[in-house]
Amino acid sequence: MGPLVPDIFSSQFNLVIAFFLGIGFGFILEQAGFSSTRKLVGLFYGYDFTVLKVFFTAGTVAMIGVLVLDHLGLLDLGLIYVNPTFLWSAILGGCIMGAGFIIGGFCPGTSFCAAAIGKIDAMAFILGSVLGIFVFTAAYPALENIYLAENRGAVRADEFLGLSPELYAFLIALIAVVAFLAVTAIENRVNDRKTGLSRWRVLKFASLAAIPFVIIILLVITPSKQEYLLAKIREAREQQKCVFKEISADKLAHELLHNHFKINLIDVRSPEKFKEYHLPLAINIPVDSMMARGWSDIFTQEYKTNIFYADQDTTAKKACLLANFMGESENYILRESTEQFRELFYDPEPPPHDAIKEIVDAYHFRLKAAQDLEGLENALKKFSQPVKREFRKIKGGCS
Amino acid sequence: MTSRPYMNPYLAGFFLGLVLLATIYITGRGLGASGAVKDVVVSVVKTAAPEHYQEAAFYRQYDQDHPQNPLSSWLVFEVLGMFIGAFLSGLLANRIALKLEKGPRVGNRLRIMAAIVGGALFGFGSQLGRGCTSGAALSGMAVMSLGGMITMLAIFGAAYALAYFLRKLWIE
Numbered sequence A: 001m002g003p004l005v006p007d008i009f010s011s012q013f014n015l016v017i018a019f020f021l022g023i024g025f026g027f028i029l030e031q032a033g034f035s036s037t038r039k040l041v042g043l044f045y046g047y048d049f050t051v052l053k054v055f056f057t058a059g060t061v062a063m064i065g066v067l068v069l070d071h072l073g074l075l076d077l078g079l080i081y082v083n084p085t086f087l088w089s090a091i092l093g094g095c096i097m098g099a100g101f102i103i104g105g106f107c108p109g110t111s112f113c114a115a116a117i118g119k120i121d122a123m124a125f126i127l128g129s130v131l132g133i134f135v136f137t138a139a140y141p142a143l144e145n146i147y148l149a150e151n152r153g154a155v156r157a158d159e160f161l162g163l164s165p166e167l168y169a170f171l172i173a174l175i176a177v178v179a180f181l182a183v184t185a186i187e188n189r190v191n192d193r194k195t196g197l198s199r200w201r202v203l204k205f206a207s208l209a210a211i212p213f214v215i216i217i218l219l220v221i222t223p224s225k226q227e228y229l230l231a232k233i234r235e236a237r238e239q240q241k242c243v244f245k246e247i248s249a250d251k252l253a254h255e256l257l258h259n260h261f262k263i264n265l266i267d268v269r270s271p272e273k274f275k276e277y278h279l280p281l282a283i284n285i286p287v288d289s290m291m292a293r294g295w296s297d298i299f300t301q302e303y304k305t306n307i308f309y310a311d312q313d314t315t316a317k318k319a320c321l322l323a324n325f326m327g328e329s330e331n332y333i334l335r336e337s338t339e340q341f342r343e344l345f346y347d348p349e350p351p352p353h354d355a356i357k358e359i360v361d362a363y364h365f366r367l368k369a370a371q372d373l374e375g376l377e378n379a380l381k382k383f384s385q386p387v388k389r390e391f392r393k394i395k396g397g398c399s
Numbered sequence B: 001m002t003s004r005p006y007m008n009p010y011l012a013g014f015f016l017g018l019v020l021l022a023t024i025y026i027t028g029r030g031l032g033a034s035g036a037v038k039d040v041v042v043s044v045v046k047t048a049a050p051e052h053y054q055e056a057a058f059y060r061q062y063d064q065d066h067p068q069n070p071l072s073s074w075l076v077f078e079v080l081g082m083f084i085g086a087f088l089s090g091l092l093a094n095r096i097a098l099k100l101e102k103g104p105r106v107g108n109r110l111r112i113m114a115a116i117v118g119g120a121l122f123g124f125g126s127q128l129g130r131g132c133t134s135g136a137a138l139s140g141m142a143v144m145s146l147g148g149m150i151t152m153l154a155i156f157g158a159a160y161a162l163a164y165f166l167r168k169l170w171i172e
Helices: A011-032 A037-045 A050-071 A087-104 A108-116 A120-148 A157-161 A165-190 A199-221 A225-239 A249-262 A271-276 A293-300 A313-326 A338-346 A357-379 B009-027 B034-048 B050-055 B057-065 B074-092 B108-128 B133-142 B146-163
Strands: A151-153 A263-267 A305-309 A330-334
Touching: A011 A108, A011 B009, A011 B074, A037 A050, A037 A087, A037 B146, A050 A165, A050 A199, A050 B009, A050 B133, A087 A120, A087 B108, A087 B133, A087 B146, A108 A120, A108 B074, A108 B108, A108 B133, A120 B034, A120 B057, A120 B108, A157 A165, A157 B146, A165 A199, A225 A313, A249 A263, A249 A338, A249 A357, A293 A313, A305 A313, A313 A330, A338 A357, B009 B133, B034 B050, B034 B057, B034 B074, B034 B108, B034 B133, B050 B057, B133 B146
Parallel strands: A263 A305, A305 A330
Antiparallel strands: none
């Protein structure tokens, strides 16, 4: 599940990735004509809208792509960098950049591309941007107030407008398509081009422009990966066709004493109840948070058996089903409830005098097992803590 | 030898979107440009004027946020790649030449002066606005950032507002 840095790719290797992504970025900007300042400023005089077409297409493609990856459960939106919103510095900084754009004829990214193919004005622009940044750092104490004013945090535009991400993306794509039509008309007028369009070109434009809307509609009407999993579980439960592998309390105690390293004993109740009482060596993963990314290792590994227990049979079964859908691990449920296990082992009733040997043996086994388990738990205290992986939000942006 | 035509803008935009999407999927962050210039500036100041680096508020803050060498930043490596990618593209399209572009009645000296002034404004503004057209506007759009959207509207709004007054630089 993305982002792949820093868990799958290290932060060091990330720099190598940056280099190769940069090659793609620079190559495409140059191919699109962003290394030509006349082409860039054409946007502001109406004779060439390449910048708008490339920019809006790229932004829309990436935005819808992010939604698709999220929908398929491939990208954790909670971790990716969202540029924070500082209202005044965004507006003021943006206006100064706009002035720089129309005077200098480049923006930083395009100036790099143009300088790379030998444009002297682009090299001058880069020199200027070095100076500008230096001036900013020197003047920072005086600018600090406005730089930090009106901090709204990492707000997303769809949240701000009270729209769903899909609806927001739909509107942006709609604006893009309308803008493409409008600027093409302006271009044709400014450049005195004929406006006659062949039927074939109209059809091509219409069918390509329809793609983003079709994708967004599919996102809305199909269930996301999470919803799909939950629906499957509901269905399986309603039809009662699932078979659970069960383990008895005595067998569990035996396994814990002899093979504790091959078992994840998982308490799926709430953290409060877990704190109150839990089985020896158990870890706590409340059933509602099982799908959190940090736990996925436990349900996909193939070395340990997961054994679920709860106060009610249904909760343990739900957790076990969920685990079955999430990964390849072997999953069992404990036949007894938490309370039954506690009574059996820590509060056993002595057997009557005339009891058969089996019952007496079981009684003694449980007495001893309870003691041994306590000893084992104390010895393993450090290891029995849950090992949830922590995920940090990624730093990004240009600041 | 004439240079090849540019790529269809929508196709280029589609590929650019895919590069940006790959960047977000792999690294969790967007693309950028101006930040790399800042890292270079910081690095120069750190080497050339270590005392100033220790004292100035901006650099103290930067040092706290970026404990590693300023040049081993993600954006510096990305921008190195950009230079190579753009050069390769220029090579393939036969566009590599030492030259500059300007309006019909603009002299070379004026063009260079304007480029330096424009670059200075853009550099200054990108620091105040926390990113430029790449880092704030484009990458911000992909992750639906409100701040990125505001910055983008401000950049293009201001440029449009000034375009008429500066038309002598470009079209007349």
